[in-house]
Amino acid sequence: MDTIREQISEDKIFIQTLPGFAEGYNNIEVSMLRLDLLHPIISGNKWYKLKHNIAIATTEGRNTILSFGGAYSNHLIATAAAAQNAGLKSIGMVRGLHAEQEKTQVLQQCAAMGMELHFLNREEYSRKAEVPFLQALSDQFNHPFIIPEGGANDEGRVGAGEIAKLIPDDYTHICLSVGTATTLIGLRNALPLAQNVMGFAPMKGGTYLNEHISHFLLPEKNAQWSLTDWYHFGGFGKVTSRLYEFMGIFYADYGFPLDKVYTAKMMFGIKDLIPEDTFDIGSKILCIHTGGLTGN
DSSP states (O other): OHHHHHHOOGGGOOEEEOTTTTTTGGGOEEEEEOGGGSOSSSOTTHHHHHHHHHHHHHHTTOOEEEEEEOTTOHHHHHHHHHHHHTTOEEEEEEEOTHHHHSOOHHHHHHHHTTEEEEEEOHHHHTTTTOHHHHHHHHHHTTSOEEEOGGGOSHHHHHHHHGGGGGSOTTOSEEEEEOSSSHHHHHHHHHSOTTSEEEEEOOSTTGGGHHHHHHHHSOGGGSSSEEEEOSOOTTSTTOOOHHHHHHHHHHHHHHSSOOOTTTHHHHHHHHHHHGGGTOSOTTOEEEEEOOOOGGGO
């Protein structure tokens, strides 16, 4: 853990204003919390979702971390790096048998950091949260510490909630992209209820997560949040020329990149919603850059 603490510092993070993003609508201000600056690989919200899991694994004397993800998974590459820096072995259970024959750059980087890769078919991968399946994996790989896909467990949600301490109270809306909803849950539970938390799901039918989110929210915090899946651009991981064009203009205007899977779709959505009077006059919007640039 000491090695990670030397490399990861919240002092690198800052809030960057995005002048002109709201184009003068209703005196709205838009800024971005640059979590992508936290670390070149374990960036954005990934570290927050992993930190307590890694700490528990170390405390319990486990020597191996096992987790799940797709062939382009930012979570897997962050897990490989975090485990390596903590002196732990790592195992990645990868969705899709074809990934073995066509290893992506992300998987190659995982392997280079010592992650042992195993490939699951769709039926096997769909069982990733089932206790008997997890027990079988535990027995097969000599009882590793198992982290769910996306760090979606209590430790991940608590860690994600720690991002709230970087968010000033004067922001009216906190916007973030949503995959497993771990970060949205953690933030909604930790932020003052006066701040509206808006999630943008980058996949078709992403609002299926509404019930999951409600289940893990504190009763007194189950309000002032929303989730939209309008800006999926064809589905998870899908990118269109229109989105690429938006990313290029954003980079030219503000000098830093968005990741194409998550944050770019969120920012496109916010840009689209501002003229629709979604936000009140004088709103202060803070968008969270959740990292994931390795996926680009």
